[in-house]
Amino acid sequence: xxxxxxxxxxxxxxxxxxxxxxxxxxxxxxxxxxxxxxxxxxxxxxxxxxxxxxxxxxxxxxxxxxxxxxxxxxxxxxxxxxxxxxxxxxxxxxxxxxxxxxxxxxxxxxxxxxxxxxxxxxxxxxxxxxxxxxxxxxxxxxxxxxxxxxxxxxxxxxxxxxxxxxxxxxxxxxxxxxxxxxxxxxxxxxxxxxxxxxxxxxxxxxxxxxxxxxxxxxxxxxxxx
Amino acid sequence: xxxxxxxxxxxxxxxxxxxxxxxxxxxxxxxxxxxxxxxxxxxxxxxxxxxxxxxxxxxxxxxxxxxxxxxxxxxxxxxxxxxxxxxxxxxxxxxxxxxxxxxxxxxxxxxxxxxxxxxxxxxxxxxxxxxxxxxxxxxxxxxxxxxxxxxxxxxxxxxxxxxxxxxxxxxxxxxxxxxxxxxxxxxxxxxxxxxxxxxxxxxxxxxxxxxxxxxxxxxxxxxxxxxxxxxxxxxxxxxxxxxxxxxxxxxxxxxxxxxxxxxxxxxxxxxxxxxxxxxxxxxxxxxxxxxxxxxxxxxxxxxxxxxxxxxxxxxxxxxxxxxxxxxxxxxxxxxxxxxxxxxxxxxxxxxxxxxxxxxxxxxxxxxxxxxxxxxxxxxxxxxxxxxxxxxxxxxxxxxxxxxxxxxxxxxxxxxxxxxxxxxxxxxxxxxxxxxxxxxxxxxxxxxxxxxxxxxxxxxxxxxxxxxxxxxxxxxxxxxxxxxxxxxxxxxxxxxxxxxxxxxxxxxxxxxxxxxxxxxxxxxxxxxxxxxxxxxxxxxxxxxxxxxxxxxxxxxxxxxxxxxxxxxxxxxxxxxxxxxxx
Ligand code: HEM
Ligand SMILES: [Cu+2]
Numbered sequence: 001x002x003x004x005x006x007x008x009x010x011x012x013x014x015x016x017x018x019x020x021x022x023x024x025x026x027x028x029x030x031x032x033x034x035x036x037x038x039x040x041x042x043x044x045x046x047x048x049x050x051x052x053x054x055x056x057x058x059x060x061x062x063x064x065x066x067x068x069x070x071x072x073x074x075x076x077x078x079x080x081x082x083x084x085x086x087x088x089x090x091x092x093x094x095x096x097x098x099x100x101x102x103x104x105x106x107x108x109x110x111x112x113x114x115x116x117x118x119x120x121x122x123x124x125x126x127x128x129x130x131x132x133x134x135x136x137x138x139x140x141x142x143x144x145x146x147x148x149x150x151x152x153x154x155x156x157x158x159x160x161x162x163x164x165x166x167x168x169x170x171x172x173x174x175x176x177x178x179x180x181x182x183x184x185x186x187x188x189x190x191x192x193x194x195x196x197x198x199x200x201x202x203x204x205x206x207x208x209x210x211x212x213x214x215x216x217x218x219x220x221x222x223x224x225x
Numbered sequence: 226x227x228x229x230x231x232x233x234x235x236x237x238x239x240x241x242x243x244x245x246x247x248x249x250x251x252x253x254x255x256x257x258x259x260x261x262x263x264x265x266x267x268x269x270x271x272x273x274x275x276x277x278x279x280x281x282x283x284x285x286x287x288x289x290x291x292x293x294x295x296x297x298x299x300x301x302x303x304x305x306x307x308x309x310x311x312x313x314x315x316x317x318x319x320x321x322x323x324x325x326x327x328x329x330x331x332x333x334x335x336x337x338x339x340x341x342x343x344x345x346x347x348x349x350x351x352x353x354x355x356x357x358x359x360x361x362x363x364x365x366x367x368x369x370x371x372x373x374x375x376x377x378x379x380x381x382x383x384x385x386x387x388x389x390x391x392x393x394x395x396x397x398x399x400x401x402x403x404x405x406x407x408x409x410x411x412x413x414x415x416x417x418x419x420x421x422x423x424x425x426x427x428x429x430x431x432x433x434x435x436x437x438x439x440x441x442x443x444x445x446x447x448x449x450x451x452x453x454x455x456x457x458x459x460x461x462x463x464x465x466x467x468x469x470x471x472x473x474x475x476x477x478x479x480x481x482x483x484x485x486x487x488x489x490x491x492x493x494x495x496x497x498x499x500x501x502x503x504x505x506x507x508x509x510x511x512x513x514x515x516x517x518x519x520x521x522x523x524x525x526x527x528x529x530x531x532x533x534x535x536x537x538x539x540x541x542x543x544x545x546x547x548x549x550x551x552x553x554x555x556x557x558x559x560x561x562x563x564x565x566x567x568x569x570x571x572x573x574x575x576x577x578x579x580x581x582x583x584x585x586x587x588x589x590x591x592x593x594x595x596x597x598x599x600x601x602x603x604x605x606x607x608x609x610x611x612x613x614x615x616x617x618x619x620x621x622x623x624x625x626x627x628x629x630x631x632x633x634x635x636x637x638x639x640x641x642x643x644x645x646x647x648x649x650x651x652x653x654x655x656x657x658x659x660x661x662x663x664x665x666x667x668x669x670x671x672x673x674x675x676x677x678x679x680x681x682x683x684x685x686x687x688x689x690x691x692x693x694x695x696x697x698x699x700x701x702x703x704x705x706x707x708x709x710x711x712x713x714x715x716x717x718x719x720x721x722x723x724x725x726x727x728x729x730x731x732x733x734x735x736x737x738x739x740x741x742x743x744x745x746x747x748x749x750x751x752x753x754x755x756x757x758x759x760x761x762x763x764x765x766x767x768x769x770x771x772x773x774x775x776x777x778x779x780x781x782x783x784x785x786x787x788x789x790x791x792x793x794x795x796x797x798x799x800x801x802x803x804x805x806x
Contacts, residue, residue, distance in 0.1 A: 020423035024415040031335040035411045045445035053485060057464055061480030149461035157480060160462035
């Protein structure tokens, strides 16, 4: 009779020998996809360092931290609505993850036109996110007087962290938009149809979902805390 | 099924012109040589800087152009170049590029174009770094740790341009290392040949592989701290800068955390030590096994030790910060993890020694360097146990004891492996042997020389001689004998420095006049020695990929006439030593 304890041994060993067997460790995973996963892991560390640095300076700074729900409020038709713009931006970005997932799905089905259109929509949503971010930045800079080195509401680190982290994320989104457009055009032209291989769409999707996921963390830590 | 894995493995683009073959090359072997030559050049600059520093310490004032500022600038550039631009680049970009595809049985790295970009970004980072010698104010003199506030405050040399160029250069280097690193990791994981399981890989590949993983996860912290420090300097943000008065003036900073920089820096900095050490561990294991004609002792243990060291290296960083004033409980935690990491490390040393035990030891030049590595690393490792304990570290911190420790463990020891490995693989790279007599001379001068330089420094450290000082005269606690010792060390350092010309000469001379090596001069088992051509042609393997039947350490198999069995020999022709692999 085998007890659960000594069952764990062989199954762990099977896992190890599957992973270490010849040719490739992750079976049937193309090179590009493996590399994207590893890159994203590395990028995760970059964003984590940024966020941890942000939390640290928020705790060390001697001046009070500005109230983010107040700073990021919009006044529309006389109503003061906190976090409105950010809510819309977050919604847009998450929607774009949905359209991306659909694009990947149609890529699997070799539906060239639908894949290309959905990627285009994803890129447009991404571009509008960047556009809104530009609007948000200019509002903060021009109307609220926030600068990287200081602001009228309190701790100077507020502006520093805000511009640095959202800027770095916005850069990722912008690069993603260019990436999406490039791949979409190639899909449209039928490059992958001929090769019978749409895996690049999935790889682009990985990147895009990652950028969205990072935004969720930035949103939670920066705007909601 | 969409995924045609063998097609992926076999495709290769053939370059046509001279330029695409040798300059904008996408061949991993050419890129490896480009990386290595650039790194060696940077290393020579750092070597000259160390000689200049030693002149000032041993013979104060003898060279008039070395003033306080120059000394700190030399020190900073020396440290940074040695750690990052020489050792990291050489082990990963040089040896990694050359050996990974060959030892895994691949035709090239998985993304040759990215691999090429990696080299050009690296070259760019070196150019940016070196350019800081020629800008107003000169290179930064902040120490290679670049601690703010002093690294960006007036009074430190190079706060005008030097520190900015340093940060930019580091950021570019990190981009280069990432592009290369993604390639190395993916190649090891996904592009091995038929029969090449992970546990049949030579330890060289394991060492470089785990080191690359560390690089991909540790460099982000340096990248982030470089960006934030750059913002503090250029935009006036206060990430790391507290409110302070500098040279009688209140600065515009307030509320930042200098300790945050130290945490980020060492979260990178400690794994960095292992980024340099793990490839050295791997390479030296192969040198020892090949030249002792014995299977490496405890192969799987060696692999798991590399993995364990890699994991643990992320939780020891604050042992560099015992004197920073952090919470004492932190010190307790980090001292414990530091001592735990000594266990797998010691295990590796035992296994090297046990591999040698009753081996058929050939005292070739690579073997000499490998043996010297064990001795040097052992010494540095033992002093590391001292420094890992808070109570012992407090008085020794920032003395020459520390200088001795880190030069032994991560300066000289890896350099010895670099030399040994170059003597070992040069025949494969060029088709010719390096000259043996010059090699032996170079070895004995370097080995005895470096021991003579660093061993006495432990004693200077006990005397309390501080590190990072420009001048040591007129301190009552430093006796005359210490000054004499310093002059002695300087003389030896100069001899060791100059003797490296022997090595350079050997590299050039043997390239043209060396004894033809043949395909497998050391009678080694691993795949890189079994290429149809030497030096290997583009695509490495000719028509068909090799098929692997055994691990890389079948030396002196009982009942086999030759004392080695290459990895491609099937079991039907020669028994396999270790079936567990
Ligand atoms: C013969 C070869 C070498 C000599 C003579 C030498 C000499 C020196 C000297 C004199 C210092 C300054 C100590 C002080 O003033 O505190 C120094 C610092 C340093 N060296 Fe070396 N060194 C050599 C090789 C290496 C190598 C191979 C490495 C690679 C890891 C290395 C890494 C460093 C580092 C990281 C520092 C600290 C810089 C700082 O304090 O900011 N050195 N070396
Ligand atoms: Cu450390």
